[in-house]
Amino acid sequence: MSDTTALELWINRLLLRSALSEDEVESLRTLPFNIENYDANRDFVGLGEMTTHSCIVINGLAGRFDQTRDGTRAITAIHIPGDACDLHSLPVPLSANPLQALARTTIARVSHEALRDVAKQYPAIAQAFFRDCVVDAAILSKWALNAGRTEARQRLAHLFCELALRYALIGQNKCDFPLPITQAHLGDASGLTSIHVNRTIRALSDEGLMRVSQGRVVIEDWDRLVVYADFNPAYLHLADPKPPR
Amino acid sequence: MSDTTALELWINRLLLRSALSEDEVESLRTLPFNIENYDANRDFVGLGEMTTHSCIVINGLAGRFDQTRDGTRAITAIHIPGDACDLHSLPVPLSANPLQALARTTIARVSHEALRDVAKQYPAIAQAFFRDCVVDAAILSKWALNAGRTEARQRLAHLFCELALRYALIGQNKCDFPLPITQAHLGDASGLTSIHVNRTIRALSDEGLMRVSQGRVVIEDWDRLVVYADFNPAYLHLADPKPPR
C-alpha cells in the first residue's frame, strides 16, 4: 500500500464536510503513519492508555467498547474504513474506552505530534478535525435515542440504515455492504442480547426488508427500511452548507 | 448581572480541563453576550436552525432533545449552570437537535463570530473548546452504555451520580443539588417511562440511597450509590494530566 493512498478514504470523507485547499489536502496526504493489522477481538487502543497516536481504519471494522462491572457491554461506535476512530484523543489523550478490531482490521496510526503540526499550520484542518469529532458525537447521540426505543426491530433497522449510508460515502453499494461481525457484537451495539438480535434479524428478513448473511448486509427494500427505522440522515450532516473557514 | 461574572462558571469549568494563561482567560471574560430567560419547556435553539450563537447556561437547567416519529423522545444531554450547550455548533452550525429549558432558565448567547475570533487569536482556547466538546461526547457515550443496562435502578443511580459530580464542580454540595425537572423528563433522559421512573426512585429511596423531593436530589449514601450505579468518574476527565498546549 503506497504512502499516498492509505489515508485517501479518510481525506475524502473529511472533504465531504469541510472545504480544504490543495495545499491543505496535500499536507494531509503526506502525514506519516504506520500500518498495523489486528485479528478480530484484538484491542488496538487499551482502556486507560495515554495515547500518542490517532488511528484510522483502512480495512475491516473497528468498535469502541464500554462496559459496566456487572457485565453489560456496549459498543458505542462502529468504525468503517475511512473513519478516524479516535481523533478526539488529540485534545483528550487519556483513553476512556478501548478500541477493538471487530474483524481482521488494518489501521493506520498517525502521531498526535504530526496531526497537531498540520492543524497548527492550517487552521482549516484543525476545524475539519473538530467538525469530524462533532459529527461522531451526533452519531452517538442518535444511538442514544435509538437505544431508548422499545422495539428491537427498529433499533437494528436504524443501525443498518446508518451503516449503509456511511458505506455509501466510501463508494460502496449502500444496499449490499460488508458487516463481518457476530450477532453478539450487533447486540452490544444495539443494546440487545445476541439471541434477540438473531430473532430480530429474522423478523426483518421475513418482512422482506433486508437480509444478513456471511458477513454481508443486503438491503432488499431501502425505502421501506428507511420508513420502518424512521431514519433521517440529517444527523450525519452530509448536506450542510459549508461553514466559514 | 455584571458583564464579567455571568460567564465565570463556564470559564472556571474550562480551566478544570485546560490550562489557559491570564490573557486567554481575560479574553474569555470580555466576550460579548446577551442574557435571555426562558420558561420551562421553551426551546431556545430550534430543530434545523442555522445557528449563529452558542449558548451557555447561567441558571436553571437545559436539555438537548431528540425524538423518533413514533413518539419515542429522548434527552441526550442535560446541561447545568456553567455548561455550554452547543459549543459544537461552532464547527457544525446546523442544529440537529432542539435545546430546551427544562425549568425556568437563564442563558447567555455568545456569537460564533466572537468565539471564532478568540479561538483564532489564542489556539489554546480553540483547543479548550475542542476538548470541552470531546468531554461532552464522552458523557454521551456513557449515557449510551447506561441506556443498554437492563436495570432501571442502576440507570437512574448512574445519572444521579454524574449530575452530583458535575454540580460539585460548580461549587454545589454533591449530595444535595437542585434538579427542577419532571419525572417525565427524567424518563426521557434515562430511556424509561415516567411511571417507571417514579417506581424506581421509590425503590432507590427505600434502599436508603437517595431521595428526590421538591426539585432537589438528596444523596443519603454516596459511597453506596456509587457502588450501586457502578459509577466511575474517569469519563468526566477531571483528573487527566493537562495535554500539551
Add this chain to the structure above:
DNA sequence: CGCCGTATTGAACAAATTCAAGATCTGTGG
C-alpha cells in the same frame, strides 16, 4: 474428521410498558 465458536430454536421468566384511575401539588384568579 472432529473441534470450537457462532447461529438457531424453545420455554420459562423478569422487566418495563401500557392503560386506567386517583391523589397531590402548583399557580392563578376571585
Add this chain to the structure above:
DNA sequence: CCACAGATCTTGAATTTGTTCAATACGGCG
C-alpha cells in the same frame, strides 16, 4: 385566603417485550 384547573405524581393490574437458561444445529478450520 380560598377555590379551582391543569399538571404532575402515585398506585394497580394486565400486557408486551426482551432476557435467561438450555439444548441443538451449523460451519469454518485445524
